[in-house]
Amino acid sequence: MGTPDPLPSWNDTAAKKAIVDFVAKVTRPGSADYVPPPERIATFDNDGTLWPEKPVPFQLLFALDRVKALAPKHPEWTTQEPFASILKGDMAGLAATGEKGILAVMAATHAGMTTDEFTQAVEGWIATAKHPQTGLPFTAMVYQPMLELLHYLRASGFKTFIVSGGGVEFMRPWTERVYGIPPEQVIGSAGKLKFEARDGEPVILKLPEVDLIDDKDGKPAAIQSRIGRRPIAAFGNSDGDLQMLQWTTAGPGARFALFVHHDDAAREYAYDRADKLQQFSVGWDEALARGWTVVSMKGDWKTVHPPENARR
């Protein structure tokens, strides 16, 4: 009787072997590559790595739904862009407002309330909202093979962190339940916060100013700022994750870097070099040149999403 397969949703291909070999060598006592448990830090991107990011990152869908929910309190939005376009369901009109429009949406929906109020809004949305193409709850669309990988790493003494360009306060309400990753191990983009007394009760307000953009160069800097220890393994899916993988692999000793390649139009999405929003091109080239693991969702994964009875 052998040990149960820790990664049953992975086909027996080179990607799975690379993961298992890495974990074996850093955890085997006496191994030349042994790493003590406190230093077994693994960092994961979220959008596109642990769950999908198409047709647009899910947090943007949350923001658009929040505009609709908040509209009764903002009669001026019926004529004011980008809100007018959103309320009319005119996505081309929203797109025409560009980055400035998106920033206005984020400021209106992610700031000007307490952190507790924002958490409640996220919890309500994530429990009820459905993906526009699959009709599934968003948390039902996480990647089953990645859930197994997170669990396998933790069972092997790793501490798993999310290091995402997405908003930290948007992820924390559900990452512990869905990924087994507690709030304090979630790093993401964030606005500034302000502690104050409101009617004698202490609250923390979300301000519209940016505190951290956790993408590209910002990822290694955020890892140093929040974790203070260089990961030995890092997992991403696009060029925005490249610097995190560079920083991880530049340390001494055994290191592991992996990109998830979205090449499965039938079961999920297929996009890479030509994608404008989530490009995977420079990172792919570097992965090929340096022998990092590139996961083919089509070829390396038996299943993509959790079975219905296992959804969280």
Next chain:
Amino acid sequence: MGTPDPLPSWNDTAAKKAIVDFVAKVTRPGSADYVPPPERIATFDNDGTLWPEKPVPFQLLFALDRVKALAPKHPEWTTQEPFASILKGDMAGLAATGEKGILAVMAATHAGMTTDEFTQAVEGWIATAKHPQTGLPFTAMVYQPMLELLHYLRASGFKTFIVSGGGVEFMRPWTERVYGIPPEQVIGSAGKLKFEARDGEPVILKLPEVDLIDDKDGKPAAIQSRIGRRPIAAFGNSDGDLQMLQWTTAGPGARFALFVHHDDAAREYAYDRADKLQQFSVGWDEALARGWTVVSMKGDWKTVHPPENARR
């Protein structure tokens, strides 16, 4: 045969009883105050709470020693304040340069190098530098009763964090060894960081701009930003910790707040309301009004520092 006393350096006074009662009620399954382990977050100030902060915070002594170490590379410092005063050992001259002088010292000694280089400087200093009054290594001056408290909380399923006004990169190199608190559970004041390639090798540079001042109002905001979960217990020693204790105790369910009162001039230091740098006055009043625990170092602690054979 009873359970061994988890806090042997604490006298059997009300302070110890308050701690033990709190831990018992939040950990006892079925208790009305039971708190699941993931939510057992405890935050500790460092300077004055886990180790002393007199005659000045130890990080300032590190900075002054760094000025001396770096002086050969900066011939201009012999005539340029505040460096000239420091190099002459003229502390009154340094004090005369005020906050501007201190900021110049911090920028010169805590920025303009990589995080790895700074860590090496801290490790070298903490291993060799001696306290100007006791002649002891600084890490030998940590508070033995607080070490026992940290250990007791962790053994009771708590996750212990440092939330200090001191510099995060100054604490992380030694907190795991000395306090059992890993780098990712250390929050402190910080400068901005920048990821870049230096001779093809990725490095993270420490910039002279402030990223976080982790004091007063900044403490609850940093707790939300870094931990994302409200502590159920918080420990401090001065008015700079008051907001952290307010935020902690304002949450629902059982909560614990404790101030260490420095009233032991014989074994350590005595200072409170009249102290200019580390005042304990508004916080003391609020602690008295709200029934928080105020530890008398003189009356509640059997010993202050670890015995020689237990130093780390």
